[in-house]
Every structure is written in structure tokens, then in C-alpha cells.
Amino acid sequence: MPVSFQGDSMLPTLVTGDRLLVKRTQTATEHKRGDIVFFRDPRGLSDTLIIKRIIGLPGESVRASRTVYINGELLEEPYLQDDVEKSNQSARGVNRIRDASYFVMGDNRLASTDSRDFGVINASEILGRAVLRYLPIVRFTKLNRYH
Amino acid sequence: MNFSQISVTLRRIVNPDITLHGHCDVPCGIYDPKDAQLAAETVEKMMTLMDGVEPTSSATRNSLIRYVAAKEVHAEKVKHEVRIIWGDYFKPEHLEKFPDLHTKVWQIMKTASACRQGVDVADAANLRQQVDEFADMFWATKS
Numbered sequence: 478m479p480v481s482f483q484g485d486s487m488l489p490t491l492v493t494g495d496r497l498l499v500k501r502t503q504t505a506t507e508h509k510r511g512d513i514v515f516f517r518d519p520r521g522l523s524d525t526l527i528i529k530r531i532i533g534l535p536g537e538s539v540r541a542s543r544t545v546y547i548n549g550e551l552l553e554e555p556y557l558q559d560d561v562e563k564s565n566q567s568a569r570g571v572n573r574i575r576d577a578s579y580f581v582m583g584d585n586r587l588a589s590t591d592s593r594d595f596g597v598i599n600a601s602e603i604l605g606r607a608v609l610r611y612l613p614i615v616r617f618t619k620l621n622r623y624h
Numbered sequence: 625m626n627f628s629q630i631s632v633t634l635r636r637i638v639n640p641d642i643t644l645h646g647h648c649d650v651p652c653g654i655y656d657p658k659d660a661q662l663a664a665e666t667v668e669k670m671m672t673l674m675d676g677v678e679p680t681s682s683a684t685r686n687s688l689i690r691y692v693a694a695k696e697v698h699a700e701k702v703k704h705e706v707r708i709i710w711g712d713y714f715k716p717e718h719l720e721k722f723p724d725l726h727t728k729v730w731q732i733m734k735t736a737s738a739c740r741q742g743v744d745v746a747d748a749a750n751l752r753q754q755v756d757e758f759a760d761m762f763w764a765t766k767s
Contacts, residue, residue, distance in 0.1 A: 479637050484646030491646055496637070499644070515644050528644040542717055569716070583646055587717055587765065612638070 478605075480515075486583035486590070487513075487528060490556050490620075496612035497620070501605040508579060508600070510534055511556075513607040513620050519595050528607065529591050530556075533580030539570040541593055543586040546570075556584055569593045577601070655713045657759035660705035663698040664755040667739050668748035670695040675745065699739040702751065706732050706758060713762070722761045732758060 482495040490513075491497075499515065508514060508531050515528040533539035537547050545552040570593075574580055578597040583589025592598065607620045625633075670691045679685040710729045719725055735751045738744070 478642070479640040480642045480644050481640050482646065483643050487646035493646075496640060497644070526642065526644050528646055585646075587715065589646070593715075607644075 479611075482528065485588045486585050487530075488585040488588070489558055490530075490584045491528070491610070492616075494613075495610050495616070497610050498608045499605045500608050502603060504601045506600070506603070508534075508603065508606070511621070514579075514581065514603045514605065515607070516598055516602045516604055519598050519602060526604070529581035529583055529589070531579045532582045532592070533571070533574050533597070535574050535576050535578055537574050537580075538572050539574065539580045539592075541570050541580070541582060545582070554584075557586070558584075571597060579603070655709050655762075657705070657709055657755070657762045660702050660709070660755050661752075661759055663701040663705065664736075664748075664752040666698040667695050667702065667736075668745065668752050670698070671739070671743060671745045671748045674743060696740055699736045699751070702736045702755060703733055706755065709758075709762060714765070718761075718765045721765065725761060728754065728758055728761070 478499050478501065480497050480499050482491050482497055483493050484491075485493070502508075502514075510531055510533075512531045513528060514531055515526050518525050518527055532541065532545055532552070533547060538549070540546040543557075545554065571580065574597050577600040579600065580592040580597050582591045582593065609617070609619045611617055674688060674691045674695070677684050677688045677691070679688045706729060710725070714725060722728075732751065732754045735747060735754055738747045739751055
């Protein structure tokens with residue numbers, strides 16, 4: 478299913494105007510870390526469809542600021558901007574992600590409203606996963622774990 | 625697939641019906657400190673105008689009351705706008721860059737209250753400067 482992307486919070490991976498191919502997923506789908514998924518605003522503020530990257534998996538502990546620690550270990554994230562500081566001050570997170578839930582974040586850590594703000598999201602809330610970007614042609618690419 | 629169907633399909637590929645948002649409560653331009661700056665300027669302007677009024681007639685008393693009312697409303701508006709940006713926009717990571725952010729907001733709250741309570745133009749000038757500094761912090765985090 479083709480969709481448009483809008484916003485700053487997934488920079489540098491996604492840019493406003495990008496056209497993506499997304500795949501609807503079933504409720505029981507197990508998502509992988511790094512998957513870019515979309516869901517409705519979990520706060521119920523609007524019907525806006527939000528797209529974020531899965532960072533924390535069920536059962537894991539997450540401490541997240543600009544960088545992320547999973548179960549106490551720094552998560553390597555090659556998709557982030559180069560100038561992200563290796564700092565974990567003022568981190569937010571959860572001690573244990575409950576079953577069938579995910580901790581999601583935008584790649585642009587300073588400009589993203591995500592699980593640091595609205596908490597983990599249930600697997601049942603995830604509507605699908607971004608598969609590839611087809612426009613602009615020069616940035617055609619698969620959107621996999623470590624795009 | 626006929627020509628019409630191909631045309632519709634191509635249109636949907638180029639201009640999809642669905643938009644996914646890389647959502648942020650903020651940087652999509654929703655927040656802007658200019659309203660707080662404008663309100664602070666208004667407070668200063670009202671205080672300046674009040675200084676020059678001799679309430680010797682109904683007309684001048686009416687003007688004075690209007691200036692006071694505007695000062696009251698806009699000083700409160702400064703507090704409201706600053707609180708929104710402070711509470712909803714700024715993230716803990718921004719404090720690494722501006723560790724005095726909380727102090728700055730606290731000062732603005734106090735100065736705006738002083739502007740409501742009193743008529744000292746120096747308080748209004750101070751409020752405007754503090755709000756400008758707060759706005760500078762905001763824009764620095766977005767650059």
C-alpha cells in the first residue's frame with residue numbers, strides 16, 4: 478500500500494514527501510528491532526497515523542535519551558544522525574516491557590514524540606510496517622532493520 | 625486493467641491517499657514563542673501608555689482601565705505560552721544544552737506576576753528580555 482510521509486521526527490531516515498510502500502500486519506505479528514511501523518496516536522488525540530521505529534522488545538528494559546540502552550547495553554543505531562552524542566543523561570524508559578508491547582522511537586531523537594512520552598504501544602495497535610521507499614527514485618531503498 | 629484504472633493506480637502511487645506522520649508534538653511548527661514575545665511587548669507598551677495618562681475625565685479613565693486590563697491579560701498570556709513550550713516542547717535532552725532553562729522559566733513566571741501586580745515599566749522591560757532569551761533557547765534547540 479503506497480503512503481506519503483510527513484514530519485521531521487524520522488530524520489535522517491525519512492524526509493517529508495517521501496513515498497513509502499507499507500505492508501499491513503496481523504495483530505499477532507512479531508516485530509523485530511529496527512522495524513519501522515505505523516499506528517494510530519496512542520493517546521487518542523487524533524486519528525493521525527504515526528510512524529516510528531521499534532526499539533525495545535517485550536521483556537527488555539529500555540533507558541532512552543538520544544541514545545538507547547537495552548538491558549543495560551548501548552544499542553548500536555547506524556541510522557541516527559552522526560552528531561548524536563553518546564549520552565544517557567535524563568533518560569526515560571521502562572524496566573520491563575510487558576508482553577506483546579514495544580518501545581518505539583523516532584530517529585530524530587530531539588524532535589520526536591514517542592514511547593519516551595506516551596509509553597510502550599501494544600502489538601495490537603500496530604497496523605503495519607514500512608517496507609521500502611520508492612520516491613524519490615534517487616533515494617529508493619528497502620527500509621529494513623538497519624537502513 | 626483499462627486506461628482509467630491504470631491512471632488511478634499511478635495517481636495513488638505518486639500521490640497516495642494515506643499520510644503517515646513522523647509525529648512530534650512540536651517541531652512540525654506547532655510551537656512558537658512569538659506569541660509570548662508579542663504578549664510581553666504588549667505588557668511593556670501598556671505600562672508605558674499608563675504612565676502618560678492623567679485620569680481626569682471619563683475618557684482618560686476609560687483608557688487607563690483598558691490599559692490595565694490589557695496588561696493583566698497579556699502578562700497572563702506570557703505565562704501561559706511559556707508554560708506550554710516549557711512543559712510540552714522541551715525535552716530532558718535540551719537541558720543538557722540549557723541547564724538554566726527551568727530557572728529562566730521560573731523567573732519569567734515571577735516577573736510576569738510582578739507586571740500584573742505593579743506598574744513598574746522596568747519589570748515589563750525585564751519580562752520582555754527574559755522572554756526573548758527563552759525564545760532564543762527554543763530556536764537554538766531547533767537549529
